Amino acid sequence: MKRRDVLRLAPALAAALLPGAGHAATELLTLELSGWPALRRSLAGRRAIVHLWGLSCAPCIDELSRWAAFIARQPQARVVMIEVEPADPARILATLRRAGIALGVSAGHHYAVQGFPDERWRYSIDPSWGGELPRTLLLEAAGAMRAFSGTTDFAALQRWLQR
DSSP states (O other): OOHHHHHHHHHHHHHHHSTTTTSOTTOOEEEEGGGHHHHHHHHTTSOEEEEEEOTTOHHHHHHHHHHHHHHHHOTTSOEEEEEOSOOOHHHHHHHHHHHTOOOSGGGOOEEEEESOOOHHHHHHHOTTOOSOSSEEEEEOTTSOEEEEESSOOHHHHHHHHHO
């Protein structure tokens, strides 16, 4: 097999071996309401950034292109974007693509919540979260979590990554 053939197959092989197997590299993954604990476990062992956003949240949409730039500048960062409002997956994908956020295994998984998130679901993610968006969770490798609501201070996020 030629090197270019291996490189062409690599994304498909990675997709088959990583969480979310069976999804195309450009597909938005579904996060069931009961799926947060499993997603959190899959992020354990390394620092991760989880960004919760919604299509009806103007500040969320406004900063998506800044998230795309941040992710591009920090390829080693583990960033997961979760759209938390019930919405058409095609519309979510189009919004992410328009902002320049890559999808797929090599870019990090991005999710849309399946169902109607409620207070119990929000509490299971972060007991201090009242549902305001955008919300960013900073997960430490050992499991500790810090969270903040509002538009993202990317300089502070950069400093957190460099610690």
